[in-house]
Amino acid sequence: MILASLKTENPDGQLIAVSPDHQRYVKIEEPVSSLLAATENWGGLSANLQAASDQLSQGGGDTLDITQLAAPMPRSWQWLDGSAFSTHGDLMQIAFGLDPIDTDRPLMYQGVSDRFFGPTEDYPLPTTEHGIDFEGEFGVIVDHVPMGTSAEDAMKHIKLIVQINDWSLRAIAPIEMKTGFGWVQAKPACSMAPFAVTPDELGDGWKDGRVCLNLEIEWNGKKFGAANGAAMDFGFHELVAHAALTRDLVPGTIIGSGTVSNPEYAEVGSSCISEVRAIEMIRDKGPATTPFMSFGDRIRMEGRGVDGSSPFGVIDQKVVQA
Amino acid sequence: MILASLKTENPDGQLIAVSPDHQRYVKIEEPVSSLLAATENWGGLSANLQAASDQLSQGGGDTLDITQLAAPMPRSWQWLDGSAFSTHGDLMQIAFGLDPIDTDRPLMYQGVSDRFFGPTEDYPLPTTEHGIDFEGEFGVIVDHVPMGTSAEDAMKHIKLIVQINDWSLRAIAPIEMKTGFGWVQAKPACSMAPFAVTPDELGDGWKDGRVCLNLEIEWNGKKFGAANGAAMDFGFHELVAHAALTRDLVPGTIIGSGTVSNPEYAEVGSSCISEVRAIEMIRDKGPATTPFMSFGDRIRMEGRGVDGSSPFGVIDQKVVQA
Numbered sequence: 001m002i003l004a005s006l007k008t009e010n011p012d013g014q015l016i017a018v019s020p021d022h023q024r025y026v027k028i029e030e031p032v033s034s035l036l037a038a039t040e041n042w043g044g045l046s047a048n049l050q051a052a053s054d055q056l057s058q059g060g061g062d063t064l065d066i067t068q069l070a071a072p073m074p075r076s077w078q079w080l081d082g083s084a085f086s087t088h089g090d091l092m093q094i095a096f097g098l099d100p101i102d103t104d105r106p107l108m109y110q111g112v113s114d115r116f117f118g119p120t121e122d123y124p125l126p127t128t129e130h131g132i133d134f135e136g137e138f139g140v141i142v143d144h145v146p147m148g149t150s151a152e153d154a155m156k157h158i159k160l161i162v163q164i165n166d167w168s169l170r171a172i173a174p175i176e177m178k179t180g181f182g183w184v185q186a187k188p189a190c191s192m193a194p195f196a197v198t199p200d201e202l203g204d205g206w207k208d209g210r211v212c213l214n215l216e217i218e219w220n221g222k223k224f225g226a227a228n229g230a231a232m233d234f235g236f237h238e239l240v241a242h243a244a245l246t247r248d249l250v251p252g253t254i255i256g257s258g259t260v261s262n263p264e265y266a267e268v269g270s271s272c273i274s275e276v277r278a279i280e281m282i283r284d285k286g287p288a289t290t291p292f293m294s295f296g297d298r299i300r301m302e303g304r305g306v307d308g309s310s311p312f313g314v315i316d317q318k319v320v321q322a
Numbered sequence: 323m324i325l326a327s328l329k330t331e332n333p334d335g336q337l338i339a340v341s342p343d344h345q346r347y348v349k350i351e352e353p354v355s356s357l358l359a360a361t362e363n364w365g366g367l368s369a370n371l372q373a374a375s376d377q378l379s380q381g382g383g384d385t386l387d388i389t390q391l392a393a394p395m396p397r398s399w400q401w402l403d404g405s406a407f408s409t410h411g412d413l414m415q416i417a418f419g420l421d422p423i424d425t426d427r428p429l430m431y432q433g434v435s436d437r438f439f440g441p442t443e444d445y446p447l448p449t450t451e452h453g454i455d456f457e458g459e460f461g462v463i464v465d466h467v468p469m470g471t472s473a474e475d476a477m478k479h480i481k482l483i484v485q486i487n488d489w490s491l492r493a494i495a496p497i498e499m500k501t502g503f504g505w506v507q508a509k510p511a512c513s514m515a516p517f518a519v520t521p522d523e524l525g526d527g528w529k530d531g532r533v534c535l536n537l538e539i540e541w542n543g544k545k546f547g548a549a550n551g552a553a554m555d556f557g558f559h560e561l562v563a564h565a566a567l568t569r570d571l572v573p574g575t576i577i578g579s580g581t582v583s584n585p586e587y588a589e590v591g592s593s594c595i596s597e598v599r600a601i602e603m604i605r606d607k608g609p610a611t612t613p614f615m616s617f618g619d620r621i622r623m624e625g626r627g628v629d630g631s632s633p634f635g636v637i638d639q640k641v642v643q644a
Binding site for chain 1: 397399400402405423427429430431432433434435436437446447448452469470491494497499500501502503504505506507508510511564565567568569570572575644
């Protein structure tokens with residue numbers, strides 16, 4: 001099942017089911033009309049999903065206009081972002097002379113969840129002096145996960161998979177990180193690709209709790225990276241279990257993978273500017289040459305299967321002055 | 323105005339206005355029936371508040387039973403907790419041999435906001451091996467704060483003041499802090515005292531964006547601390563402005579002070595066990611002697627004015643095995 005949300009006055013958006021070719025949609029209404037509500041009542045959603053699916057498979061529904069889409073989940077009670085690709089962490093550590101982070105447990109921070117920008121919305125920030133960067137990643141949305149759930153049991157709580165741009169401000173990030181308190185100013189709201197999909201939609205692209213797709217990234221129309229999500233050190237089920245050790249996870253909690261990053265970065269590229277700058281610093285034994293983003297810059301992200309499929313659709317948005 | 327929330331099936335609770343003696347209440351319904359909704363429509367709330375206030379001042383309303391109360395805001399889209407009492411940070415740093423944290427800017431982390439426990443609810447945790455601790459603090463609830471709001475302008479967005487127990491797991495906290503990613507497992511859901519009050523309710527107890535009350539704490543019936551909230555290095559308006567540098571703050575965002583701590587800790591005591599243990603380690607040049615909490619332990623917290631007033635009411639709850 002492919003789900004998305006139309007922009008509405010209601011900040012939770014209007015839930016829709018989308019045809020496999022992403023061209024048509026049917027609104028989902030009673031008993032749940034938003035994706036957040038659906039995660040709280042997955043059973044209640046089922047009958048409607050079947051009816052919508054039947055309608056779409058018979059060629060029914062309305063024509064989908066991507067620019068009318070909000071994030072599939074425009075807000076949630078909780079957003080926890082991992083950093084599960086150790087290549088990224090290793091590069092940052094070497095470039096900036098940081099102490100190595102003990103990696104026998106997943107890295108994770110709590111981020112702002114009250115707003116996720118839609119795939120084509122302009123993204124406002126106050127100044128380029130903060131070092132504006134993108135981070136391409138994948139994420140999962142869970143239903144209720146009881147405290148103490150094991151990684152094995154966590155798998156069945158993963159209801160949907162999404163693709164995320166975790167906007168980051170690199171001039172502030174190391175200052176906040178040094179305090180040990182994590183990021184607040186350095187991690188404003190994220191954006192999401194149009195479609196949230198059930199794991200079965202990915203076919204072989206969903207394996208061991210990992211999204212095994214290339215995340216193709218273009219910055220101002222130039223190819224930037226196509227790292228693969230399979231390289232996570234921990235699967236999403238393990239990230240979910242990590243998050244649930246001392247708390248219940250409320251339905252609709254979103255868990256992120258962190259910047260997709262591969263050991264073959266020289267061939268496949270990266271998913272954030274900061275990593276490219278780290279690679280330059282290590283390679284050139286000097287300052288980085290790639291600048292961060294300017295106002296008016298566009299960022300495009302699309303997770304693609306080996307068959308060329310694009311299950312989450314495309315994030316293509318512009319960063320603008322607030 | 324004194325507001326609280328009755329426990330209901332609806333996780334946002336039923337908003338009530340409470341009499342000055344905390345003995346009676348009147349339900350607030352249309353157009354807003356929860357505190358979260360009220361922060362989104364403060365104007366819409368006003369007429370009802372006046373009517374409720376009139377009814378209460380004429381001796382009307384129902385009898386209030388504290389055990390029927392949820393947290394005044396049982397969930398919110400965002401919880402950002404400061405650490406604005408430098409005495410606490412200094413003691414922890416000395417005791418644990420940590421690097422000093424650069425303090426020219428407020429310290430703040432993003433915490434879990436999807437649940438705040440009520441003042442008398444049992445608090446479930448998986449194991450005492452995690453080092454169960456309380457942290458007594460004050461907090462504010464804001465309406466919409468636009469990105470880039472100054473500290474001066476932030477003051478008028480502070481709509482309500484609350485009292486919080488920021489439950490903390492001390493065996494996990496330093497491990498997570500060392501990563502720089504902040505706390506996830508070490509900071510499960512907080513609890514709140516019964517009443518959220520408008521700043522005017524505190525009279526002289528609200529000054530320079532600080533709650534100038536003693537936070538009286540008893541652990542298993544024994545006096546533990548009575549540190550004063552006036553000692554914040556940054557006022558709440560400055561914490562709000564800090565949080566809003568790169569994001570809009572959504573209505574209902576809660577900002578915490580961090581553990582209340584005073585330079586006169588030897589006389590006034592502390593607001594968390596961890597600080598007492600740090601004081602013991604420094605004083606005795608050896609291991610701490612005060613243990614963390616056991617299941618069945620009770621924690622009582624009450625902010626009190628010089629006149630003996632108790633504007634937020636009492637948190638009095640038991641920690642239990644999940």
